[in-house]
Amino acid sequence: MTVKLYGFPFSTCTRRVALILKEKNVPFEVISVDLSKGEQKAADFVAKQPFGQVPYIVEEDGFALFESRAIGRYIATKYAAQGEKILPDPSDLKATALFEQAASIETSNFDPFASSVAYEKVIKVRYGGETDVKLVESHLNTLNAKLDAYEVILSKTKYLAGNSVTLADLFHLPYGTMLGTIGIDLLTAENRPNVARWWKDISSRPSWQAVKDRA
Structure with missing residues (x-):
């Protein structure tokens, strides 16, 4: 199919x-x-x-x-039975709860700020608009603080929901990669070694390498 x-x-x-x-x-x-x-x-x-x-x-x-x-x-x-396992077994309530927690982290603590920066610095400019520099600075300051919390989580587990990669990790890739392409290195900063380790891991996955420049 x-x-x-x-x-x-x-x-x-x-x-x-x-x-x-x-x-x-x-x-x-x-x-x-x-x-x-x-x-x-x-x-x-x-x-x-x-x-x-x-x-x-x-x-x-x-x-x-x-x-x-x-x-x-x-x-x-x-398609749970094929490809990579990127969701916990729904019968494992604790693993599922940790996944949902991690998924909520991405939607609440990463995407609003990363996507807004990308919009201001890339998309808005592409369509003839002007970047709001103060807004970008505000979003980056917030995202920087949020990633300090990521560092705490990732100092204890390999991925955001535990020691197995899930959708919650992978959902970060599009906007996280865009930040890197415009010179914002928050995900690779030396002061957050666990975030940098995690980001290198997920961003080097063959699936992302296959689609990151265009779907």
Whole structure:
């Protein structure tokens, strides 16, 4: 079964989904949606993704799903028996709770700040806007403090949810990588050796190397 991934090849959320599909060895085809032309606002696109955002997937039976993290959970659960194990067994309540804790860390303590910096320094400029330098500085100060907490967690376990990699770790890759490409080295800083060790580990995974430049 080939999954159709509707998205913009250079979008972070599209690459997040492509990453999980690669991890689980699920064949997929990227159907390019050109954000610069507003194709994500077309009627046929909004019929599947009412917010007019990328990405969404469609399976061969017609099942459609949007929101990159929801898609990641679905793919990792449906194809649990193949590829890399990136979700705990749902019967293990404690491991599942730790995974959900780690997933919440990414959505609450990393993504809002990393994505905002990326928007201000890359996406906004690309579309003719001007970077709000003070806002970037504020977000980076907050993210820097958040990563101190990451250092505490990662000094005790190899990954955010324990000693096995999960979706919660992998979900960091698109925006974390973008920070590095614009010269922000918070994830590789020497004063947080466990964060740097963790980041080197997850960012060197073959699945990410295969999709990081485009899905």
